[in-house]
Amino acid sequence: MGSIRPLQDVSKALLDKYAEERDKRLKHSGQKQYVNFRSRGLQDLDKDPWVDYNDPRVNDPPLKDGTNIKYLITGAGINGVVFGGRLIEAGISSKDVVCVDVAGGFGGTWYYNRYPGVMCDVEGYCYIPFLEETGYQPRHKYSYGHEIRRQIERSADHFGIRGQFCTSIDSQIWDERKKLWVVTMTRTVGDPSTSTTFTVYAEFIMMSSAPFILPKMPDLPGFEDLHRKKHVFHSARWDYEYTGGTQEKPDLEKLRGKRVAIIGTGATAIQIVPELAKWADQVYVVQRTATHVGPRNQAETDPEYWAKMTSEKGWQKKRRLAFDAYVSNSKGYGPDPVNDGWTATPAGSGFLGSKSKLVAPNEVEEHIKDLYTLDLPRTESLRKHVDKIVKDKHTAEKLKAWYGSWCKRPSFHDEYLQTFNKPNVTLIDTDGKGLDRYTENGIQYNGIEYEIDALILATGFTVDPDLDPSEKSRVIIKGREGLTMKEYWHSPDAGTFLGVTMPGFPNLFGFFRGGSASWNHTSSMDNEATLVASIVTKAQKQVGGQGQRFVIEPLKEAEYEYGLEVAKRAAWFAAMSSCTPGYFNGEGMATLESKEPKTQEQRLQQGKKANWGGGPVDYREMVEDYAANKNPQGFTIEVVSAQA
Numbered sequence: 035m036g037s038i039r040p041l042q043d044v045s046k047a048l049l050d051k052y053a054e055e056r057d058k059r060l061k062h063s064g065q066k067q068y069v070n071f072r073s074r075g076l077q078d079l080d081k082d083p084w085v086d087y088n089d090p091r092v093n094d095p096p097l098k099d100g101t102n103i104k105y106l107i108t109g110a111g112i113n114g115v116v117f118g119g120r121l122i123e124a125g126i127s128s129k130d131v132v133c134v135d136v137a138g139g140f141g142g143t144w145y146y147n148r149y150p151g152v153m154c155d156v157e158g159y160c161y162i163p164f165l166e167e168t169g170y171q172p173r174h175k176y177s178y179g180h181e182i183r184r185q186i187e188r189s190a191d192h193f194g195i196r197g198q199f200c201t202s203i204d205s206q207i208w209d210e211r212k213k214l215w216v217v218t219m220t221r222t223v224g225d226p227s228t229s230t231t232f233t234v235y236a237e238f239i240m241m242s243s244a245p246f247i248l249p250k251m252p253d254l255p256g257f258e259d260l261h262r263k264k265h266v267f268h269s270a271r272w273d274y275e276y277t278g279g280t281q282e283k284p285d286l287e288k289l290r291g292k293r294v295a296i297i298g299t300g301a302t303a304i305q306i307v308p309e310l311a312k313w314a315d316q317v318y319v320v321q322r323t324a325t326h327v328g329p330r331n332q333a334e335t336d337p338e339y340w341a342k343m344t345s346e347k348g349w350q351k352k353r354r355l356a357f358d359a360y361v362s363n364s365k366g367y368g369p370d371p372v373n374d375g376w377t378a379t380p381a382g383s384g385f386l387g388s389k390s391k392l393v394a395p396n397e398v399e400e401h402i403k404d405l406y407t408l409d410l411p412r413t414e415s416l417r418k419h420v421d422k423i424v425k426d427k428h429t430a431e432k433l434k435a436w437y438g439s440w441c442k443r444p445s446f447h448d449e450y451l452q453t454f455n456k457p458n459v460t461l462i463d464t465d466g467k468g469l470d471r472y473t474e475n476g477i478q479y480n481g482i483e484y485e486i487d488a489l490i491l492a493t494g495f496t497v498d499p500d501l502d503p504s505e506k507s508r509v510i511i512k513g514r515e516g517l518t519m520k521e522y523w524h525s526p527d528a529g530t531f532l533g534v535t536m537p538g539f540p541n542l543f544g545f546f547r548g549g550s551a552s553w554n555h556t557s558s559m560d561n562e563a564t565l566v567a568s569i570v571t572k573a574q575k576q577v578g579g580q581g582q583r584f585v586i587e588p589l590k591e592a593e594y595e596y597g598l599e600v601a602k603r604a605a606w607f608a609a610m611s612s613c614t615p616g617y618f619n620g621e622g623m624a625t626l627e628s629k630e631p632k633t634q635e636q637r638l639q640q641g642k643k644a645n646w647g648g649g650p651v652d653y654r655e656m657v658e659d660y661a662a663n664k665n666p667q668g669f670t671i672e673v674v675s676a677q678a
Contacts, residue, residue, distance in 0.1 A: 049406065055436040056614040056625070059323060059466040064623040067468075069253040070496045071268070080249065083271055084145065085138025085200065087223055092139075095221065096132050096196045099232035103132050106217060106236035108507060110135035110197050111142015112556055113242035113545060115186055116163050117563045118195040121240075123167075124567040127580075128194030133242075134219065136202045140190050142244050144183040147302070149272040150284030150309035152179035155301060155330075155446055156554045157372050159343070159350070160357050163556055164189040166350045171340055175333045180281050204231070205510040206239055208540065213585050213674045215239050215541065237583060238570065241544030242559075243507045248496045252297065256472035263474050265488040269302050270495075276488065277313075286313040294318070295462075295477055295484060297469070298492030299325055301445045306492060308449035311459050318484050319454075320462045320469060320477065323442070323614055326416045326435040328375040330446040343371075354557040355651065361553050362649035363408070364389035375446045376553055381409030384440025384609040385618060386551050387649035393605040395637070402609045409439050423451040432463040441613035443553070497617040499624070503546055513539035526635075529597030529642035531588035531668055532657060534566050540587040543570075548600045550646045550653035561654045568661040573671050583674035592668030601638050603647025 061067055071080035087093060097103065105121060107114045110133035118131045137145045154161050158177030162185050165172070170185055190197065204218040215236040222229040249268040251257075260266065267273045274280055278288035286309060294310055295318040296303055303319070304327060310317045343349060359367035360377035370377050383390070384405045393401045417434045424430035433451065435442075453459050462479055470478045476486040502523030504511040511519040517538050522528050530536050533549025543566045545559060552558045570586065577584045608628075615622030632640070646653040660667065 045403070045406065048410070051436050052438070052612065052614075055323075055466065056612070056622075059615050060622045060625060061615070062626065064621045065496070065498050067253060067621065068250040068493070068496070070248050070250045072248065075258065076251075079266065079268055079271065081271065082136075082138055082146075082200075083273065084148065087138075089139070091197055092199050092223065095198045095201070097134070097198045097201075097219070097232075097234050099234075101234045102214075102236075103234060104130035104237045105132070105240060106215070106234070106238065107131065107133040107240040107242055108203055108509070109133065109142060109242035109244060110137065110140045110190075110199070111144065111242070111244050112163055112186060113142065113244055113559050113563075114240075115140060115189050115193075115195060116556065116559050117240045117242050117566070119164060119167070119189060119193045120560070120563040120567040121570070122193045122195070124571040125574075125580075126567075126571065128196075132196050132198055133190075134198040134201050134203060136200065136247075138199050140187045140197055141183040142186075143246050144179055144186060146247070146270045148179060148183075148281040149269045149302070149306050150277075150279060150281070150286060151305040152281065152302075153177060153305060154179075154182060155443075156376065157357070157374060158182070160354050160372065160554050161556050163560070164192065166344070166348070168192050171337075172335055174335060176330060203507070203509050205512075206236075206542075207510075207512045208514060209235075210514065213237075213540075213583065213672075237541060239542045239544075240566070241503060241507060241542065245497045245506060246495045248508075249491070249493070250496045251491045251493045252468055254469055254471050256474070256478075259474035260472040260476070260489065264476070264486060267488075267490060269298075269306060269490060269492040284309050286310065289313040289315075289488075291315055292487040293476075293485065294488045294490065295320060295486045296490040296492050297477075298494070299323070300492065300494060301325070301443055302494070303492035304445045304447050304450045306490065307459070308447070308453045310490075311453045311456050315458060317459045318462055318477070318486065319459065320464065320479070321432070322464050322466055322468050323616070324433050324435040324463075325442060326413065326439060326444045327433075327450055328416055328419060328444065328446045330448045331374065332448055354554060354560075355654070357554055358552050358557055358650040358654070362386045362388045362390075362651055364649055364651045367651070375444065379409075379412050379439045379444060381405050381412065381439045382444065382553065383649060384409075384438055384607070386440075386553070387603065387606050387645060387647045387652070389648050389652040392603060393608070393647070395605050398605055398608040401605070402612060405440070405609050406438060412439060420451060423455075425455050429454050429461050432461055437614045438609065438612065440609060441618060442616045443618075494617065499618075499620050503544060511539070511542075513542070523643075526639050527594070528639075529593050529600065531593045531596050532565065532660065533646065533653075534562050534569075535588050537588050537590045537593050540585045547643045547645060548596065550648075550650040552650040558650055558653075561650070561657060565657045565661055569666045569669070572664070573666050573669070576665050576671060577673050585672040585674060586666070586669050587672075588669055596668075597642035598638075600644055600646060601641030604641035604644035606647035607644060 114133040158172040201221045207216045220231045277286040279285040293316040294314040297320040299321040357372050363380035363383040476484045502520050504519040530546045530548035535543050550558050573586045611628035
């Protein structure tokens, strides 16, 4: 089916097409259709290929059994380093801050993802942290992975943030008598049989683990046979020993003469496929659902442009604000300095939220229609772009996406679509079904076996929006009176205060529901990290300065009132129920659940756990107004005696 005409008829025809494509992909199994790499028989696929056990940062860790630390940050990616940097910038001593990560170094997502072609799809001038603070100039408008990872490391060095690597956190349990978090960790350097478990004591926990860490793959029969005979790896554990090349120079010479299949056509695969096609004899691209792909228009950073852009203090913060305003369709923030595919996709606000209006429950249907109307010019232009680039009409039709721009993360690339014009690249479109099975010789779809030498899993990570923060981090967390975070989160009246803290869990902050989202992840995290740094440092001054210990916890009343504000804006996200399955909507479970009748009380409970429906700009302005108070509002602050 081609682009739908005429325009006056497009609304119903388009919605029918979207619904048809969505419904054929909906499965009641949800997340259960996948298996993660901690499952039995898959652990070898999860090994860290990048760790250097001779690195002093790995073999001389800052935390030992019995160590007391003031600020313990769980995670050493962008989130953790931004958290640490903002705390230190606000006056916390760097010696009191440690990031803990199971990886072998700083970087998080950018530590693990070193596949050929890896880059950030958001403009680096907005995305990369602390450019203004470190004075670093990115080489390109859209930065490549190794450069981003090195800037994260540079930022950690700039602030003096220490890292505890190759270490997983097992539990965080609040000790009411000592007014401390008792944190049990396991450090694994090399052989897992030599792992050591130890305990440290933290005054504050800052949870910053990213969701894109634990790889997953389709749970299909035959994998053991395939794995035994063929080479298999996940995109986030790239095997350059097998393919040849390096991240910096991805010459995949060892793929000459080989047949390679890659499962997935999301943001990761879109970057990998062009690199595979340069070297492998045959590339099979397995697609369940097409992605909206627009031109990237990559360019090197012009020194004159950079000098002008960075001449004013606070330039990065202002640029991020402008980006967030355009992607969330929030008007009145001046011209668009980024001027790319993201800022030309205002209907992406269906996932992000928007300052443009407050949606009442009885306005949901009209709101969804408005989003589709707003989205039509963009999605139609992207489908025309496919027709323009891909020569084979049948392949072009299969590469067109049929859903709103808010349903899956849009992608941008200058070589991906062009790659399907090469004779050694074959698209295996599964029409929303996925593969039949793995075989000892390769993969099978629709009864046809495709023999391969290697299988690359660009199948994403375990991301479940229904999990509580402790489940997402895979850590046991117990607050006051032994209350687990899982119990709290799944209770009827659970919510957050300002999206960064919860009652019952003193001295614990993080990036939780009730906060904001942006396609530029760093912008949202930086806003929330700056807020938390303001809260804890103002509380520290309130109790008498750096030498005085204290306990800070949000009042239940404050959480409840804030939750009402979150719930009041939650109807904005109703358009997600129209989406094709993906990690944004719990692999379609949100769509299925939206069809079930709910009471007003149930809608309130669910709404309190939404993100801020006003979008990233509205959230930023709201928390900046909050932070203007001399003392933290909505908290109880308790001075800890010297005897504790």
